[in-house]
Amino acid sequence: MMRPADSPPAAPSGRFVLQGGTIHDPAHRRDGVVDDIWVVDGAIVPPPADTQGFTRIDVRGQVVMPGGVDLHSHVAGPKVGAGRRIAPGLLRRSPPAVPTIHTAGLLYAALGYTTVFDAAIATSAAPIAHLELADLPILDKGIYLLAADDADVLAAVDRGDDAALRRLLSATLRAGGGWAVKVANPGGPAFWKHGRRGDHRDLDTPLPGMTVTGRLVLERLARAVQALGLPHPLHIHTANLGLPGNWRTLVETMRSLDGIPAHLAHVQFHSYSGGDLDETTFGSGVAPAVAWFNDHPDLTLDVGQILFGETVAMTGDAAAAEHLAHATGVPWMAHDLHLEGGCGVLPIRYREKSLVHAWQWAIGLEWFLTATDPWRLVLSTDHPNGAHFTAYPHLMRLLADAAFRREAFARIHPAVRSKSPLAGLTREYTLQELCIITRAAPARIAGLATKGHLGAGADADITVYRPDRDLARMFAMPAQVFKAGMLVAADGEPRNLPTGRTLTAPVPPA
Amino acid sequence: MTGPASSADATPAAGLCAACPLLCDDVALETLRVEPACDHGAAALLAASTARPAATAWHAGRPILDPSALAHAADMLAQARRPLVTGLVGCTIEAVVAACDLADAAGAAIDAGAIESARAAGPTIARAGEVTAAWEELRDRADLVLLWHCDPSVSHPRFGERFLDPPLGGGGRRATIAVAAAPPQGIGGAVRHLPAPREAAVEMARAVHLLVTGRSAADCLFLPRPLADACTELHRAIHGAACVAIVTADASDTVGLEPWSIVHLVRAIAHEKPAFQIPLGPGIAAGAGSPAGAAAVLAWRYGAAGAVARADRLAPRLLPGEADAARLIARGEVDVVLSVGHPAPAVAAAIAARGGDLGIVALSDAFAPLSWLGVDGIQIRVQSLLVETAGTLLRGDGRSVRLSARREADRPATADLLHTLCGAVLERQLRPAAEAAP
Numbered sequence: 001m002m003r004p005a006d007s008p009p010a011a012p013s014g015r016f017v018l019q020g021g022t023i024h025d026p027a028h029r030r031d032g033v034v035d036d037i038w039v040v041d042g043a044i045v046p047p048p049a050d051t052q053g054f055t056r057i058d059v060r061g062q063v064v065m066p067g068g069v070d071l072h073s074h075v076a077g078p079k080v081g082a083g084r085r086i087a088p089g090l091l092r093r094s095p096p097a098v099p100t101i102h103t104a105g106l107l108y109a110a111l112g113y114t115t116v117f118d119a120a121i122a123t124s125a126a127p128i129a130h131l132e133l134a135d136l137p138i139l140d141k142g143i144y145l146l147a148a149d150d151a152d153v154l155a156a157v158d159r160g161d162d163a164a165l166r167r168l169l170s171a172t173l174r175a176g177g178g179w180a181v182k183v184a185n186p187g188g189p190a191f192w193k194h195g196r197r198g199d200h201r202d203l204d205t206p207l208p209g210m211t212v213t214g215r216l217v218l219e220r221l222a223r224a225v226q227a228l229g230l231p232h233p234l235h236i237h238t239a240n241l242g243l244p245g246n247w248r249t250l251v252e253t254m255r256s257l258d259g260i261p262a263h264l265a266h267v268q269f270h271s272y273s274g275g276d277l278d279e280t281t282f283g284s285g286v287a288p289a290v291a292w293f294n295d296h297p298d299l300t301l302d303v304g305q306i307l308f309g310e311t312v313a314m315t316g317d318a319a320a321a322e323h324l325a326h327a328t329g330v331p332w333m334a335h336d337l338h339l340e341g342g343c344g345v346l347p348i349r350y351r352e353k354s355l356v357h358a359w360q361w362a363i364g365l366e367w368f369l370t371a372t373d374p375w376r377l378v379l380s381t382d383h384p385n386g387a388h389f390t391a392y393p394h395l396m397r398l399l400a401d402a403a404f405r406r407e408a409f410a411r412i413h414p415a416v417r418s419k420s421p422l423a424g425l426t427r428e429y430t431l432q433e434l435c436i437i438t439r440a441a442p443a444r445i446a447g448l449a450t451k452g453h454l455g456a457g458a459d460a461d462i463t464v465y466r467p468d469r470d471l472a473r474m475f476a477m478p479a480q481v482f483k484a485g486m487l488v489a490a491d492g493e494p495r496n497l498p499t500g501r502t503l504t505a506p507v508p509p510a
Numbered sequence: 511m512t513g514p515a516s517s518a519d520a521t522p523a524a525g526l527c528a529a530c531p532l533l534c535d536d537v538a539l540e541t542l543r544v545e546p547a548c549d550h551g552a553a554a555l556l557a558a559s560t561a562r563p564a565a566t567a568w569h570a571g572r573p574i575l576d577p578s579a580l581a582h583a584a585d586m587l588a589q590a591r592r593p594l595v596t597g598l599v600g601c602t603i604e605a606v607v608a609a610c611d612l613a614d615a616a617g618a619a620i621d622a623g624a625i626e627s628a629r630a631a632g633p634t635i636a637r638a639g640e641v642t643a644a645w646e647e648l649r650d651r652a653d654l655v656l657l658w659h660c661d662p663s664v665s666h667p668r669f670g671e672r673f674l675d676p677p678l679g680g681g682g683r684r685a686t687i688a689v690a691a692a693p694p695q696g697i698g699g700a701v702r703h704l705p706a707p708r709e710a711a712v713e714m715a716r717a718v719h720l721l722v723t724g725r726s727a728a729d730c731l732f733l734p735r736p737l738a739d740a741c742t743e744l745h746r747a748i749h750g751a752a753c754v755a756i757v758t759a760d761a762s763d764t765v766g767l768e769p770w771s772i773v774h775l776v777r778a779i780a781h782e783k784p785a786f787q788i789p790l791g792p793g794i795a796a797g798a799g800s801p802a803g804a805a806a807v808l809a810w811r812y813g814a815a816g817a818v819a820r821a822d823r824l825a826p827r828l829l830p831g832e833a834d835a836a837r838l839i840a841r842g843e844v845d846v847v848l849s850v851g852h853p854a855p856a857v858a859a860a861i862a863a864r865g866g867d868l869g870i871v872a873l874s875d876a877f878a879p880l881s882w883l884g885v886d887g888i889q890i891r892v893q894s895l896l897v898e899t900a901g902t903l904l905r906g907d908g909r910s911v912r913l914s915a916r917r918e919a920d921r922p923a924t925a926d927l928l929h930t931l932c933g934a935v936l937e938r939q940l941r942p943a944a945e946a947a948p
Contacts, residue, residue: 078908081809085635088828091813101810102823127902127910131603132810193651195752195783326781331639335908336786338646346639 015040016055016485021064021464024435026375027444027453031432037064039460042484046456059464062479065435066452067114067461068392071442072235072265072302073383074314075104075136076143077121077129079343082333083312083384087347090310095390097311097347105137105500107390109489112463112478115140115443115451115503119235119265119382120184120316122146122337126176133502138488140451140459142179142503144235146316147172148221149189149341157220158212165224170507173230177504179446180232181225182265184316185239187214189341192319203239203252214239215256222260230505231447233261233300241266241320244274247285254292254299263445264293266304266382268364282359284420286366294372300445301371302378305364305395306357307387310349314385318344350387358413360386362420368399369425374436378445392438393475399429400471434471448503460485526913528896529554530794531801531906532666548667550794558875558896559917566921568889571879576890580927583848583871583888584934590846590869593618595821596835598804600797600851600875601924602901602913606807608928609850613821615936619844620812620821621835622804623854625792627816628834629766636830637766638773643755643786645669645907650679651784654751656744657688658715658772659708660759663696665793666906670696687747689714689740704740711761714741715771721745722778754785760792791906797852798895803904836860845869850924851895858882873924892927893919901925 018037023030038045038054048054074080083098090097095107108116116136121129121143133141147153147169156164169181187207194208203215222234238253240246250270264270271289274281293299315321318334321344325332328348336342350357364386371377379395381387387395398405409422417423429437443452450459462482468474481489486496525537529551537547537555547555567579587593595613598606599622613620626633634640648655655674662669678684686701688694689711693703706714710733717730718741730738748754756776761768772787779785791801805815812818812826819833820826827833835853838844839860846869847853847861861868862882870887872880875894883889893899898919903911922930 076810078806081806082635082640084809084813085633085815086639088632088636088814088830091828096813098813100813100823100826106824124909127912128603128806128904131607131902132806135607135810193647193784322780325639325777331636332641332777333635333639334641334780334786336643336647336784338644338650338909342643 015053016057017051018057018059018064018462018464020058020060021062023454024063024065024432025454026432026436026440028455030454037454037462039482039485042460042486044454044456044458044460061467063431063465063467064454065112065463065465066439066443066454066458067463067481067483068112068438069442069446069448069452070108070113070116070380070383070389071378071446072119072304072380073116073389074118074120074385075116075383076101076118076132077125078335079120079314079316079345082343082345083314086331086333086345087312090312090347095388097388098384101132101135102137105139106494109138109481109483109494110492111390111392111476112465112481113139113389114461114481114483115448117141117179117446118143120144120146120182120237121176121178122316122340122343123150123172123176124337124340126178130177130502136500137497138483138500140501140503143177144180144182145172145176145178146184146341147178147181148183148186148217149316151339154190154207154210154212154217157217158210160220162220162224162227165220166228169224170228170509173505173507177502179503179505180230180235181221182235182237182316183217183221184237184341185241185319186217186236187212188239188317188319192342193336203249203256215252218253218256219260222257222262226260228508230507232445233263235263235265237265237315237317238270241269241315241317242324244272244282245285247271247273247289250285250289251292254289254296257299259298261298264299264301266380266385267301267367268304268306268360268386269382271363271367272359282356284359284363284366286363286370287421290367290370297373297376300376300378302380302382303364303367304380304382304386305368306350306360307381307391307394308350308352308357308361309387310347311384311387312345313348314343314345316341316343318342320344321346324348352412355413355415358416359420361412362409362416362422365398365405366420366422366425369422369427374433375441375444377437378442379437393472396429396434396438396475397470397472400431400434402426402428526911527551527555528800528903528913529798530666531791531796531799532669532672532793533800533903533905533911534668534672535911550667554798555896558894566891568879570886571883579888579890580931580934583890584931584938586846586869586871586888587612587616587848587931588935588938590616592844593846593848594835594838594844595620595848595850596623596857597849597851597853598622599801599854600799600895602895602899602903603800603803603807604901605850605924605928606804608925608932609848610807610811610821612848612928612932612935614823615932615939618821618848619833619838620808620818621816621833621838622801622808623835623857624801624805624816625760625762627814627830628764628836630764630831631766631770632830633815634766634769634773638770639777640773640789641776641780641786642789642907644909645673645788645905647786648755648757648788649673649676651753652755653678653682653684654747654754655684655686656754656756657686657690657694657701658756658758659690659711660757660790661690661694662757662790663694665759665795666790667794669790685747685751687744689744704743706737706740710737712767712771713737715775717741718744718748719775719778722748722775722782748779752783754779754783755788756785757788757790759790788907795855799851800903800905802906802908803902806904806908839864839868846871849873850928853882873927890927891921892924893921899923
C-alpha cells in the first residue's frame with residue numbers, strides 16, 4: 001500500500017466539514033451534486049447556523065460516498081480459522097486469501113468499507129466469534145446466526161408451532177448476539193448427518209425422521225423472522241449450491257416465499273443450468289431466475305461473484321463442501337456440530353480456462369447486468385468463497401466499463417464465450433449505481449438506518465475517492481476514509497484504529 | 511432448547527472441571543467431595559479448593575514480593591533479544607488474547623507446544639484437512655466407534671462414561687473396536703480388541719482405505735496376514751455401520767504420516783456415509799484447560815495454530831516444524847521464555863535441558879515453585895483456573911464453555927496480570943535511551 005507525499009493530515013474527530021465534494025448519496029437522490037458534509041461527534045448533521053469551530057477539509061473535485069457495507073462476508077469464527085490454517089501458502093500472499101482478523105479490518109477500511117457482517121456463524125460458535133470480532137479494528141460488525149439448523153427450531157417447524165419457532169429464534173438471537181437469521185441449505189444438515197449422501201435434489205423431500213421439507217423450513221422461518229420484526233429478513237443460502245441444474249431450486253426457493261421478504265445469498269452459485277453432475281451441459285440458468293426476481297420486489301440478493309485466482313471456500317453447507325472436495329481432492333475440513341449443522345472448508349483455484357469456472361464468472365456478471373433494480377442487489381464475492389473482498393474494485397470496473405469487460409470476456413473458455421448471454425450485455429453501471437450496490441442498498445437491506453447514506457443523523461462513515469477513469473484504481477485506494485467521524489485510512493494506509501461497534505439486532509422479548 | 515449446545519453455548523457452567531481438555535460440565539464441587547469427576551479431576555479440584563499457599567511469587571525458587579517479581583519479569587522481557595511466549599493451555603481465551611498482545615509488544619515468537627505445529631511436513635489440516643465432529647455427535651450418532659491406537663480412559667478419564675457408554679440416540683446399539691497393541695482400560699461395554707502395533711498404523715489405515723474404496727482383500731497383502739485380516743474385519747464393520755467415528759490420540763510421529771493416513775481414511779468413508787474423526791489430543795498430559803482455545807486465538811491473530819516465529823498481527827511469520835517452542839528453546843534461538851498457564855511436556859523438557867542460560871517468566875496457578883523453572887526464573891502466582899477464574903474455554907472439540915469462579919480470588923486473573931506486564935514492557939521499551947543509560 002502506497003502513501004503519496006501529499007497525504008492529508010489526520011482530521012479531528014469532533015467537528016469538521018468536508019467541503020465541496022461531489023456527493024453520491026442515492027438515499028437522498030444526490031447524484032454527483034457538489035455539496036458539503038458536516039460532521040459533529042461521529043454523526044452527519046445538517047449545515048449548522050454557526051460554523052465556527054469546524055475544521056474544514058477541502059475535498060473539491062473528489063467523489064464522496066457513504067462508507068461501504070459488506071452484507072455477506074466471512075471474516076470470523078471457527079470456519080474462518082480453519083480457512084486460515086488449511087492453506088498456509090495463501091496466507092503468505094498479499095493480500096492473504098483469508099486474512100487475520102486485524103488485517104481484515106485494515107484492508108476493509110483501506111478499501112472504504114466501514115461495516116461488515118459475517119454471514120454464517122453457528123449458534124454454538126457465537127461466543128468465540130464475538131471474542132474474535134472484538135479484535136477486528138475500525139469496522140462496525142455483526143453476525144448472522146445459523147439458527148435454522150438448531151434441532152429444536154427444526155422440531156418447531158416440523159410441528160408447525162409458529163409461536164415456539166418465534167420464541168426459539170428470539171432466544172437464540174439474544175443469546176448469540178446475532179443481527180439476522182441465516183439458513184444454509186435448508187434442511188441439508190439433516191440429510192448430511194443421516195446418511196443419505198448426494199440425494200438431496202429438491203426442496204420437497206421430507207427431512208429424515210420428519211415430515212417437514214426444505215420448502216416448509218424456508219417458508220416458516222421467513223414468516224417467523226418477519227413476525228419478529230428483525231432488521232434483516234431471512235438470509236437464505238438455498239439448497240443444491242454449486243450443482244448443475246440448480247437454477248430450478250433457486251426459482252422454487254423464490255416461489256415458495258410468495259411475498260414474504262427474504263434475502264437470497266450468493267445467487268451466482270445457485271444459477272446453473274445443466275444435467276445431473278454433467279459438466280458438459282453446465283451453463284447459465286440466470287434468465288428464468290432473474291425474471292422471477294425482477295418481478296418480486298420483496299426479494300433482495302447478493303451475487304457472490306467469482307473472480308479468477310486462488311482462494312478458500314468456506315460454508316455452513318457441509319455437503320456442498322464435501323462434493324467439491326471429493327471432486328478436486330484438495331484438503332477438506334468439515335466439522336459437525338451437536339444439535340445443529342456444521343461447516344466445510346477447502347482451498348479452491350478459479351481458472352479462466354476452466355469451463356465451469358468461466359461459466360461461474362459469466363453467470364455472476366449476468367446477474368448484475370440483468371437485474372433491473374440496483375436497490376435490491378448487493379455487490380459481494382461471498383468473501384473469500386468467490387474472491388477476496390479486495391477484488392471489489394476490479395469487479396466494479398467490470399460492471400461499469402463494458403470495454404474492460406469485453407477484454408476479460410475474450411480470455412475465458414471459448415465454449416462460454418460462444419454460449420453466454422454476457423456477450424450481448426452492454427449495460428454499464430454508473431457511479432451512482434455502484435454506490436447503491438456497495439453501500440446504500442446493503443445498508444437498507446440489512447436494516448441499518450444510520451448507514452449507507454449521508455443525510456443528517458447518519459453515522460459519519462464516509463469515503464472520499466479521487467476520480468479516475470480507471471474505476472478499479474479509483475475504488476481500490478480512497479483518498480480518505482472516515483469511520484464515525486474519525487479518519488481511519490488515507491491512501492491505503494491506516495491512520496487510526498478505533499474498535500468499532502458490534503451490531504446486535506433489537507429482538508422483541510420471547 | 512434441548513441440551514446445552516443448542517443455543518449460544520457459553521452459559522455459565524457452575525460445575526465445570528477444567529482439569530483436562532474434556533472440560534466436564536456435570537461436576538458438582540462440594541467442600542471436600544467432587545462428584546462424579548474422575549480421580550484426576552477430583553484431585554485437581556480438591557487441591558485447588560483447599561490449598562492456601564503463602565507465597566504469591568518466587569524468584570530462583572525463593573518467595574519474593576509481587577511488585578519486585580513483576581518489575582523483574584518486565585525487565586527480562588523488555589531486554590530479551592528474542593523472547594518466546596508459550597504455555598497458553600491452562601488459561602482462558604481472554605488470557606491467550608492478552609498473551610498475544612504481550613507477544614506483539616515484545617516481538618516474541620509464540621507457540622503453545624502442540625505437536626501439530628512441530629510436524630516436519632506441516633500441520634495435517636494443510637496437507638489433507640480434517641473431518642471432525644462435536645463429541646456429542648459421536649455419543650448420539652456413531653454406531654461404530656474405532657479407537658485407533660488410543661485409550662481415552664487414560665488420556666481423558668471420563669470420555670468413555672460421557673460419550674461412549676450412553677445409548678445411541680434412537681436406541682440403537684453401538685459397536686466399539688479398539689485397534690491397538692493392548693486393549694484399552696476402563697472403557698465400559700463390550701469392546702472388540704484387534705491387536706496391532708502402533709508401527710503398523712499407517713499401513714493399516716491405507717489397507718482399510720483401499721477396501722473402503724472398492725479394492726479387494728488381496729490388495730492388502732502388503733500387511734502380515736493377521737493385520738490384513740484385522741483390516742478386513744474393520745472394513746466389514748464400517749460397511750455395516752450407519753455412522754462411523756474414529757477416535758485418535760496425538761501420534762508422536764514427527765513427520766505426520768499417521769494423522770495424514772487417518773484423515774484420508776475418514777474422507778473416504780465420509781464420501782459414502784456419515785463419518786468423522788475425533789482427535790482427542792494429549793488430554794491429561796497437556797494439563798488443565800483448553801489447547802483448542804490457544805489454537806483458535808493464534809489462528810485469528812496470526813493465521814496458524816502455532817509455530818509463529820514472530821508475533822505480528824499485521825505480518826506474522828509462520829514456520830511450522832521450525833519455530834515450534836521446543837525447537838526454538840533447544841536450538842538456543844530464544845533467550846527468555848514467558849510461560850502462561852503451563853508449558854507442554856516437551857517444552858518443559860526443553861526448558862529443563864537448556865539449564866541456566868534461559869530466562870523464564872512463569873505465570874501459573876501452581877502453589878509452589880515449578881520444577882522446570884531453572885535457577886533464575888520468576889514465577890508469579892495467578893488465580894486458580896479451576897476454582898477462581900471466570901472466562902471462556904474451548905473444549906477439545908471446539909465447543910465454547912463459560913467458566914465461572916467458584917470462590918473469590920486473592921490473586922489477579924492471568925489476563926489482567928498479562929495486561930499489566932504488557933504495559934510495563936511497553937513502558938520500558940519507550941523509555942528514552944538516555945534515561946536507561948547508567
